[in-house]
Amino acid sequence: MSSEGTKIRVRIAPSPTGPFHIGTARTALFNLLYARRNGGTYIVRVEDTDVARSTTEHEADILEGLRWLGLEADEGVVAAGEERGDRGPYRQSARTTRYAEVAQQLHARGLAYHCFCTAGELEVERSARDKAKLPPRYSGRCATIPATESARRVAAGESAALRFRIQPGIVVIDDLVRGRVEIDAETLGGDLVILRADGSPLYHFTVVVDDADMGITHVIRGEDHLSNTPKHILLFQALGVPLPKFAHLPLILNPDRTKMSKRKSQTAIADYRAEGFLKEAIINFLALLGWSTGSEDEILSVEEIQERFDLDHVQKAGAIFDRTRLEWINGQWIRKLTHDDLLARLRPFYDRAVEDGRIGRPARDEEIAALLPLIRERIPLLSSVIELTDFLFIETLQHDAALLVPKRWEPATALAALEAARPLVAAGIGEGDAPLLDAEDPLEVKLRALAESNGWKAGDLFMALRAAATGRTATPPLFDSMRLLGQAAVLARIDQAIALLRAV
RNA sequence: GCCCCUAUCGUCUAGCGGCCUAGGACGCCACCCUUUCAAGGUGGAGAUCACGGGUUCGAAUCCCGUUGGGGGCACCA
16 A cells, blocks of 8 residues: 555554553554564654643653653654654644644635534533434534635634534545454544634544654554544545554453553553563563464563564454463563662662661662572562561561461470570571572571471471561571571570560 | 444463364462472363354354444543
8 A cells, every 4th residue: 555665654642641551551562563573663742732631740751651661762752852853843732833734724625614613502412412312413503604604703703613524425444453444424423623712633633633744654552542543534535645554452451341440450650660560571461462472472572572573463352451460470570680680670679668668777789689599589579579578677676476486386385496496596697698598508407406306397496487587477598588687686586586485 | 322343261362164072371279399488390170162043064263143341422632
């Protein structure tokens, strides 16, 4: 078709009326993948025509989120005051004169007309149709006002919106995902307002003007836009520009199968980031929501996804956002990170934990580094690292007496065990010892012998020690945890636990 | 109400007329490993391919209908 031989240009057009949404990220990703796979250009355009709801904070959040995920624009808006490319401006608020110009052309050619209906009149029309169980549709009563009269009324200062004439006929969408879709123009709701009475343009109009001006060849977006696509096609035709190809992606759904929303799901990318989801995991997960490799591979990098991406394997039905699966993928990626990389990504979580008082002192890089092999397989989220290792960065533990006594034991047994184990621990743990990891631990050997001679299960003894040293029942491996804690702290905590048990 | 899209295990999906007595993954259960928690390993339960008609020698795969689900119908984006 017309785009054959032309370089592919796709775009994502977020509206800064809310924080960076997971659905926007998914659409952006698919656009980027399509561009990368086909040697095209990926454009970011900010749709901020709704001045009342758009904020610079949201725009910053969106741009920062895109950057973080590696979905930064090849062309278009990349940061607050930064745009790339020569087909801009790429922010709709900076394009108002262009919209007015194009609207004027449509009007001059008779393809659009002034509508003097007031909001009240339209409301009366709408409710009447609603009462008659008819779909909302503009009657077109201003469509036949003679040009001279219309011009006179406008000149007289009468308030008027501009409507685009929807010509009767069947509009065909040749969708790259769904195939041929036919929609009767009759069902589009009548002539379309493209400029409000105050002269500001409306979405369906701006999107087409922008896509035309920016030479977009492929419009890849959510299925929620499918029904509105005929309006866009009619507008493209009226402008006399080649039609882009369309691809409507299945929606991401709430657990109840409705379109994913802030009300029912966590939708802000920033929230996932703050929880410690890796960008690699989010990308991996999102790519597999509605698309598949056709193979059984699941853990894939963006590069790997880029190599395989195609619209043929895009699913047609919506997909529920399964957070559990995201967490699993996240765990897979955490295990794949290099030592240094994981360390760097964990760093901010410790810093934040200090700020909000969850731990008592900053964690040094060497400390985190020593911990890595112990925690790597135990954190589904980066943020999980705090509850798993907080005992190392808290000065004084608040023991829970109940936790100090292993399930099968009496308090007296726990007390006796801690007292008996203390000297062995004192002898076996130094200050600033490195973890032994998988090597045989001499302290463990001695403690096992101690347990055996007393008729205790080694596991119970270890649990009592674990609770005493860390205050928790689920921790990284006990002996290495104690080594990292250091002799003084471990013995102090054991003493504290002994005192507590004596008091019971 | 009207229009459009859609329908394979709870979830994400493979499948594009015979390889399917439907495969994988998440989750779940059991076992193994094991000092806890994880991770890992092994095995298992879990889908009459929404339902009903066709087409065909043969259908999860093609067609029609029904039902269910979703989306869209603004001087919102």
